[in-house]
Amino acid sequence: MGNREALLAGAKECLREKGYDRTSVRDIATAAGVSTAAIGYHYGSRESLLSQALFEILDEWGDSMGRALHPDADGSAERHFEELWAGLIAEFTAHPDLWLASMELFMQARRRPELRPVLADGTAQGRRGMAALLEGVPEDEVRDSSVRTLGSVQLALMSGVMIQHLSDPANAPSAAEVLEGVRRLAGLAR
Numbered sequence: 001m002g003n004r005e006a007l008l009a010g011a012k013e014c015l016r017e018k019g020y021d022r023t024s025v026r027d028i029a030t031a032a033g034v035s036t037a038a039i040g041y042h043y044g045s046r047e048s049l050l051s052q053a054l055f056e057i058l059d060e061w062g063d064s065m066g067r068a069l070h071p072d073a074d075g076s077a078e079r080h081f082e083e084l085w086a087g088l089i090a091e092f093t094a095h096p097d098l099w100l101a102s103m104e105l106f107m108q109a110r111r112r113p114e115l116r117p118v119l120a121d122g123t124a125q126g127r128r129g130m131a132a133l134l135e136g137v138p139e140d141e142v143r144d145s146s147v148r149t150l151g152s153v154q155l156a157l158m159s160g161v162m163i164q165h166l167s168d169p170a171n172a173p174s175a176a177e178v179l180e181g182v183r184r185l186a187g188l189a190r
Contacts, residue, residue, distance in 0.1 A: 004042045006032040011053035019097045020050055020104035047108060047115055054101055055122040059129075061091065078179065084133060085175035088158060092165040092172075099162050127151030130158065157182075 001009070010032030014023040025046050029036040043049035092099055109115040124147075131151035132139040142151070157178070164172040173181065 003032070003034045003038045006034055007038060007042055007049060008053055008056070010034075011049050012057055015050065015054055015057065015101045016095065016098055020054065020101040020108065023050060047112060048118070050101075051105060051115055051118045051122075054098075054105055055118070055125070057098060058102065058122070059125065080136070081134065081182075082175050082179045085161075085178045088161070089165060089172075089175055092162050093169065096166055100166055103163070103166070123155070126155050130154040 007028060010028045010030075011023070013031045014027045018027065023046075025036045025039055028039060028046065028049065032038075039046060039049055043052070105115070105119060109119040128139050128142055128147050128151055131142045131146040131154070134150055134154060135142060135146060161173060161178060
């Protein structure tokens with residue numbers, strides 16, 4: 001593994017253990033076993049490296065969720081949706097620092113304009129990934145209209161439920177409650 005790859009692996013480790021804001025250049029370099037100067041040489045800045053590492057972690061997570069979730073043989077989209085939410089909530093509970101790091105990236109992007117294109121690209125990938133998970137198709141087969149509607153709404157729901165689980169896990173909604181809430185919203189939208 002070269003220095004570039006080692007830095008990316010070290011940044012992922014630090015994000016999981018410390019989060020975005022609490023990870024220093026020295027933390028990453030120590031985890032990677034390289035000098036702090038290597039970060040600037042390979043990635044330009046701590047923020048660029050951490051952003052890339054975070055989106056790779058989230059992309060890997062999305063791939064594993066996609067492999068784990070398959071619609072039931074009876075075609076029950078409802079059960080598939082509830083399983084997706086159970087998986088999401090389990091992730092929020094198991095890795096709160098990682099999900100907090102994703103929120104910290106949004107805050108950093110507000111203060112650092114150079115991060116906005118990276119964040120916008122990651123958000124677009126998230127919309128497409130969510131639509132693909134829900135439709136049970138590969139990401140490259142998702143229609144743009146599904147990305148803009150289904151993917152956007154699912155990503156918005158996910159962000160809101162994640163914030164509730166990070167801030168008040170004892171009172172945050174379960175997968176079944178999210179599903180019931182979506183049913184009620186759909187009823188209001190008719």
